[in-house]
Amino acid sequence: MNQRELIEKANQEIERKRQIVESDYYRLRFHLMPPVGLLNDPNGFIQYKGVYHLFYQWNPFETAHGSKFWGHYTSTDLVKWEHQPVALAPSEWYEKNGCYSGSAIEHEGKMVLFYTGNVKDENGERETYQCMAVSNDGMIFDKKGPVIHLPKGYTAHFRDPKVWKKDDTWYMVLGAQDVTEQGKVVLYSSQNLTDWEFHGAITGSEMNGLGPYGYMWECPDLFELDGKDVLLVSPQGLEPEGDLYHNLFQAGYFVGEFNAEEFSYQHGAFTELDRGFDFYAPQTTTDVKGRRLLFAWMGITDENEKYQPTIEKGWIHAMTLPRVLSLKGEKVVQQPVEELKQLRKNEVSYENVQVNTEIVTLDKVQGTSMEMLIDGISYHSDSFEVTFRGAVNFFYSTKENKMSLHRKNFKDGRVESRHCQIYGIKKLHVFLDTSSIEIFVNDGEEVFTARYYPSVENESVSFKAEGKLQFNMKKWNLD
Incomplete structure (x- = not known):
């Protein structure tokens, strides 16, 4: 199906299930949810032309992790949100099994999305492509196709591009698994957003004094906060350790220093961002007030996911409340955004x-x-x-x-x-x-x-x- 047909099919599914979904007692009052089906990672969080945009991983057709679309919400105040038409549907050869997670930037007045195209062949073998799409208005996106192919030394678990600009250079971090099945964060740089130079892993399992530290690192996000460089990341495969790491997958951060000249990142210990049951794949942006804002998926993929009672009503999962980040010493502090007082x-x-x-x-x-x-x-x-x-x-x-x-x-x-x-x-x-x-x-x-x-x-x-x-x-x- 082409993109238009896929979007129309998703819209029909929303209408078909609207009554049963909206009748659910457990629908949330002040959190973002899917109109139908499954929501997971926040994507492309950005303030663009005065409007906050939050995209999300979305399977409109079932409450399981199938072929993902990018759903889309907008807000002017982080409180009242409007559900927008689908931003990306998996219509092209390089994304036919899902438009996976990614990020958004503004460049020359346009919104540019970077995301992972997921492909599986008839034998279930995975291929992965880092793709780009461009919009003049933040609503309708023109897909430009892959800008990065899988480098040597890594498996096809290579995804979730987060892009930012420092001085005159664009940088991208990606979550990765090397061929020895160790989780890594890798770095690229570019002058024009289409030609990307690979700089290898900047941290991960068996690096920076960590020892073995998970088989895949997802959803990296590297940014400056109060004079330090903070890396958010979601490592998979950490064993429980005392009171730590008891969810199936973890989400947390490192505090350190990113050296743009040497393409390196030195950091301290890993700390979980949230101590509860349902917090994964956090993503941040900055707004015009200079705040570092965060959303995370208020859910997780584990063996109990399919027992959540909302599934009977045709939907599952939600986003956390938006939070403001600050740094106290080496600790990332999270607080609900001021606007929620409304x-x-x-x-x-x-x-x-x-x-x-x-x-x-x-x-x-x-x-x-x-x-x-x-x-x-x-x-x-x-x-x-x-x-x-x-x-x-x-x-x-x-x-x-x-x-x-x-x-x-x-x-x-x-x-x-x-x-x-x-x-x-x-x-x-x-x-x-x-x-x-x-x-x-x-x-x-x-x-x-x-x-x-x-x-x-x-x-x-x-x-x-x-x-x-x-x-x-x-x-x-x-x-």
């Missing part, structure tokens, strides 16, 4: 709430879509916990200096947990949607992101402490 309604305030061993619920703190600011936290207690809608539990042990998030497993309902060390909690900033939670701890020093599926009846939030807990709280309904 969603607030019906402020409720509590001062000096006291919690002991009895469970405390606050009459006016209930609902399905809420923002909660819990600060002035003090405790003389071995532990305290907050339970949201009876379905997800945030727990802090003062003895172990460890916080945990617990939820029910999608497949069998058993409780599963994620943990993180932290030395004292002063503030919790919580965004609760119908089937998601994002908890920013101590102004974004750590974040827990998760999907969860509470019973329709339970809209309460409860507090409990082994000893004494005191806090102030503000709560808003979000719409």
Whole structure:
């Protein structure tokens, strides 16, 4: 099928399933979702001519990972988003099994997309091409075809181009797997966006003192933040290590120094960006306010993905809230964008709430879509916990200096947990949607992101402490 026919087929699927999708109780109120089918990685995040564009990996025809399109949302304020026509459909020989992830830049007034064309032959053998498409308006794209072919020494797991400009040169990082099945990030440079020079791997498994560190590194994003060079990347194949790396695939960052003359990147240790269950493939951009903004896929591909209850209603997965990044020492801090305050309604305030061993619920703190600011936290207690809608539990042990998030497993309902060390909690900033939670701890020093599926009846939030807990709280309904 040509691109026009594929897009028309996708539009028909949206209309065919619209009623069942929109009837789902678990549809989110203030997060980006697919209109039908499966959403995964954020792509091409950019502010272009005053408008934020967020593209996304999209399979409109099923709730599984098939041949991907680029779906497209736009916004002028990061709060109200409009779903736009499909940007890319897998219509050409070099992308026939999917227009995979990539990025967007502005050049000479035009928006330019770079993405991976995925091809599988009749034997299931993969081919990969890095492709370019150009638009005069950010809506309709003219495909230019491959600009990079697979270099020697790498398998066809070679994808997710992120492009940026430094001085007069364009640079591109790609996620890769070398022929020894080690995950890498590779670098290219160009003067004109069509002719790219390969500079090899700048970091990865068995490099920069890492030792073995995963069999594939996906979705790299290298940028300057507060005077340092931060690399976001999603390594696949890390084994769990204490409280770390318990999702099937990880998403995190390195802080270091990129040397554009020597095409090298020196960095410190890898740190997970989010401590929850559902956070992968983050991508950033800068806006006219000079902020480094991030979206991530609020989901992951694992063995429990197919048990999520929204599948019965014809859709799966969502994006995180947009976040602003900053650097404190060697730590990347994430905070919800200021614009989200526009969603607030019906402020409720509590001062000096006291919690002991009895469970405390606050009459006016209930609902399905809420923002909660819990600060002035003090405790003389071995532990305290907050339970949201009876379905997800945030727990802090003062003895172990460890916080945990617990939820029910999608497949069998058993409780599963994620943990993180932290030395004292002063503030919790919580965004609760119908089937998601994002908890920013101590102004974004750590974040827990998760999907969860509470019973329709339970809209309460409860507090409990082994000893004494005191806090102030503000709560808003979000719409």
